[in-house]
Amino acid sequence: MRKTCIRVLKKEGEPIRRELIEREILDNSARIGSEGEYLYLPLTEEADAESLEDIPGNFKVTEYDFEEQKGQLKLEDLLDEVPHFEVVGDIALIEDDITEPEEVADAIMKVKKNVKTVLAALGPVEGEFRTRRFSTVAGEDRTDTIHKEYGCRYHIDLERAYFTPRLATERSRILEQVKEGQTVVDMFAGVGPYSIMIAKKSPDIRVIAIDKNPDAVEFLKNNIELNSASNVEAIEGDANLQAEKLGRVADHVIMNLPHNAQDFLDAAIKVCAPGAVIHYYDITPEDELFDSSLKLIEEAAGRADRRIKLIDQRVVRSYAPHQFNVCIEVKII
Numbered sequence: 001m002r003k004t005c006i007r008v009l010k011k012e013g014e015p016i017r018r019e020l021i022e023r024e025i026l027d028n029s030a031r032i033g034s035e036g037e038y039l040y041l042p043l044t045e046e047a048d049a050e051s052l053e054d055i056p057g058n059f060k061v062t063e064y065d066f067e068e069q070k071g072q073l074k075l076e077d078l079l080d081e082v083p084h085f086e087v088v089g090d091i092a093l094i095e096d097d098i099t100e101p102e103e104v105a106d107a108i109m110k111v112k113k114n115v116k117t118v119l120a121a122l123g124p125v126e127g128e129f130r131t132r133r134f135s136t137v138a139g140e141d142r143t144d145t146i147h148k149e150y151g152c153r154y155h156i157d158l159e160r161a162y163f164t165p166r167l168a169t170e171r172s173r174i175l176e177q178v179k180e181g182q183t184v185v186d187m188f189a190g191v192g193p194y195s196i197m198i199a200k201k202s203p204d205i206r207v208i209a210i211d212k213n214p215d216a217v218e219f220l221k222n223n224i225e226l227n228s229a230s231n232v233e234a235i236e237g238d239a240n241l242q243a244e245k246l247g248r249v250a251d252h253v254i255m256n257l258p259h260n261a262q263d264f265l266d267a268a269i270k271v272c273a274p275g276a277v278i279h280y281y282d283i284t285p286e287d288e289l290f291d292s293s294l295k296l297i298e299e300a301a302g303r304a305d306r307r308i309k310l311i312d313q314r315v316v317r318s319y320a321p322h323q324f325n326v327c328i329e330v331k332i333i
C-alpha cells in the first residue's frame, strides 16, 4: 500500500520515529520500510503539516510502497475511545480518571505484547522528589522496570524516582550540543537519563550528576554501572549546596526542575565556566512562555557580575491546557 511517509537516514531515524509515536502519527498498520541508507516511516491519515512542524532532524516527506503489518490487533479494534497512556520499559501507565481502567488495561496487554504491567496513576507528580503513586490495574504487581532509550538502559522504580519517556527527543537535542572534553553538571539528574546518555557520547566528557532523592541516586548509580558510564559522578544532595562546592567547572548546566529551577539559579551560575550554557526548564502559561524565566536568569547573572546571551528558547511539549514545558538556553559570559 502506498502511503505518505517520512524518509530519513537510518542512523538518524530513531529520534524521529520516537517523535512520531509521541505525536501519535506513526502508522502501525504498515511495516517501517528500509532501503539502502534510508528508513521510511509511515504516517497516519491525521499527519499534516502542522503535526510535522518543528520535528528536529533532517528528513523528507515523500511516498513509499509499504507492506501491511499483517493481522496486527489495534487498540481501536478493542476500545471505543483510546485514552492517552505511555509505556516505560514493560509497564504501561494510564491516568486515574479513565472510566473502566480494567477494560483499557486488558486491551493494552492484548495489543502491546511487551507490556507486562498496567499501572494507574493515583495523582499527579508531587513533592520535592517529583514522584507519583500508582495502583496496579493488570499484570505483575510492581513499579520497577528497565527502560531502553537511545541505546541506554535505565532501571527505574516509578514510585521511588521521577522518570518520563516523553523527554527522550529533548535529551537527544541537548546531547548534540555537548562536545568532547566538556564538563556537564546535571543539577537534578534523577535516575540519569540526561547524564548517562551524554556520558556515553564520549569517555572524554565529564558529567557531574546531582540529585537530592536518595532512591533516585541509588538507581542512578546502578544505571551508571548498567551502561558502563564511569565518566558520570553521582552526588546525593541538594543541588544548591553541591554545586557551590564545584567551582567554575561546567560547560553545560542542565536544570530540569520545572516550577522550582529559579531557586537554584545563583548556584547554577557559580558553576558555569565563562561561555557555559545553562539549559533551563520551566512550566509557563501560553501568554508568557519565556520572558519571565529569562528575566530571572538575567537577574541571577547580574547578582554574580556575569552577563547572559540568549541562544535559544523553545516549547518542549505541552504540559496542561494552556501550559507548556519550555527550555531556555543562555550562555553565561
Ligand SMILES: C[S@@+](CC[C@H](N)C(=O)[O-])C[C@H]1O[C@@H](n2cnc3c(N)ncnc32)[C@H](O)[C@@H]1O
Pocket: 128, 129, 130, 161, 162, 163, 164, 167, 187, 188, 189, 190, 191, 192, 193, 194, 210, 211, 212, 213, 216, 237, 238, 239, 240, 256, 257, 258
Ligand atoms: C523533574 S525531575 C528530573 C529528573 C531527570 N533530570 C529526568 O529527566 O528524568 C527533578 C529531579 O530533581 C530532584 N530534586 C528536587 N529538589 C532537588 C534539590 N534541591 N537538589 C537536587 N535535586 C533535587 C528530584 O528528586 C527529581 O529527581
